[in-house]
Amino acid sequence: MESHKQLQFKTFVMILIMIIAGPLGNVLLGKGMQSVGTTTIASASDLGHVAGRVFASSAIWLGVASLLTFFVANILVLSWADYSFVQPASSMAYGVVALMSVFVLGEGVSPLRWAGIAIICLGVFIVGRTNPRTTENR
Amino acid sequence: MFKFIYFFLIVVAGTAGELCVSRAMKETGEVKDFRPAAVVRVILRALRVKWMGIGVGMMTLAFFALLAVLSIEKVSFVVPVTALSYVAGALGGKFFLGESISLRRWTGITLVCIGVTLVFLGKG
Numbered sequence: 001m002e003s004h005k006q007l008q009f010k011t012f013v014m015i016l017i018m019i020i021a022g023p024l025g026n027v028l029l030g031k032g033m034q035s036v037g038t039t040t041i042a043s044a045s046d047l048g049h050v051a052g053r054v055f056a057s058s059a060i061w062l063g064v065a066s067l068l069t070f071f072v073a074n075i076l077v078l079s080w081a082d083y084s085f086v087q088p089a090s091s092m093a094y095g096v097v098a099l100m101s102v103f104v105l106g107e108g109v110s111p112l113r114w115a116g117i118a119i120i121c122l123g124v125f126i127v128g129r130t131n132p133r134t135t136e137n138r
Numbered sequence: 139m140f141k142f143i144y145f146f147l148i149v150v151a152g153t154a155g156e157l158c159v160s161r162a163m164k165e166t167g168e169v170k171d172f173r174p175a176a177v178v179r180v181i182l183r184a185l186r187v188k189w190m191g192i193g194v195g196m197m198t199l200a201f202f203a204l205l206a207v208l209s210i211e212k213v214s215f216v217v218p219v220t221a222l223s224y225v226a227g228a229l230g231g232k233f234f235l236g237e238s239i240s241l242r243r244w245t246g247i248t249l250v251c252i253g254v255t256l257v258f259l260g261k262g
Contacts, residue, residue: 010172026204030213033205054205067201075159075184076177080168083160084231087224088246094221101214109214112260116253120221123249126242127224 007080011089014077018090021070023097027104028063034105035059084127091124144207145219152200153226157234158193165189219257224250 036053054060077086098117101107109117166184169177184190207216228247231237 026208026213026216029205030208030216033209036209071197072177072181074156075163075181076169076172078160078163079166079180082237083157083227083235084237084243086160087156087227091221098214101212105213107212107214110260113214113257114260116256116260118253119256120250120253123246123251123253124221124224126246126249127228129242129246 011077011081014073015086015089017073018070018077019093019096021066021073022090022093023100025063025066025070026097027100028059028066030101031105032057032059032063088124088127091121094120094124141207141210144203145222147203148200148207148220149222149226151196151203152220153223153230155193155196155198155200156223157227157230158189158196160193161235162187162190162193215257219254221250221254221257 032054035057036050074086074090094117098109098114102109162184165187166180169180171177204216204220224247228239228243232239
């Protein structure tokens with residue numbers, strides 16, 4: 001029988017992986033897609049050219065790898081924890097992505113947007129303080 | 139107009155996909171062995187659950203919408219807007235997974251919506 005502490009520990013590790021790999025993947029994809037530029041697809045050959053440019057970017061591939069890591073951690077934690085617990089707990093990613101946007105991509109983030117991100121984090125923190133399991137195991 | 143369609147796909151298809159994956163993983167059973175081969179076996183077992191296929195399909199749709207919108211908007215704007223998925227997630231949790239949503243949880247969700255609005259207003 002698994003102890004409560006072991007369950008908490010593996011949940012913490014999986015969510016930690018999620019809040020690092022998820023934002024990292026989004027930032028890398030953002031960097032990759034911005035290097036590709038605005039895309040206009042009017043024909044099949046346009047689609048081929050755009051796909052070629054997208055998949056020639058190493059940032060895109062690293063972003064996809066990060067998001068795959070996020071996805072695996074996500075499905076593993078969902079095998080024992082509630083969706084309504086995992087979703088709010090992974091909200092720390094919003095703060096991480098804002099910091100990465102500033103320090104990695106060099107994007108400006110206005111005070112109002114920082115306030116919005118802070119309120120989002122507060123909201124999901126409150127959601128996370130509710131009972132993590134409200135249904136029986138299937 | 140396209141931006142709204144992209145955001146709609148990211149929020150609705152993405153959340154519906156996660157809810158389906160959550161249901162599939164509950165049917166697969168709790169993971170206790172984290173060696174790579176065991177993890178691969180769990181993923182292969184999960185892939186045989188119908189909800190996993192549906193979920194991954196929806197999440198793929200959301201992923202391509204995310205790629206498209208990232209080419210025209212900043213990451214620090216796109217990602218917080220996807221916080222609307224908390225509302226979709228709460229509704230999906232209630233009606234699809236049978237979770238009960240308390241007043242405290244709805245309060246948190248309301249704060250998320252306010253935060254998302256501020257992110258929009260702060261777009262400048």
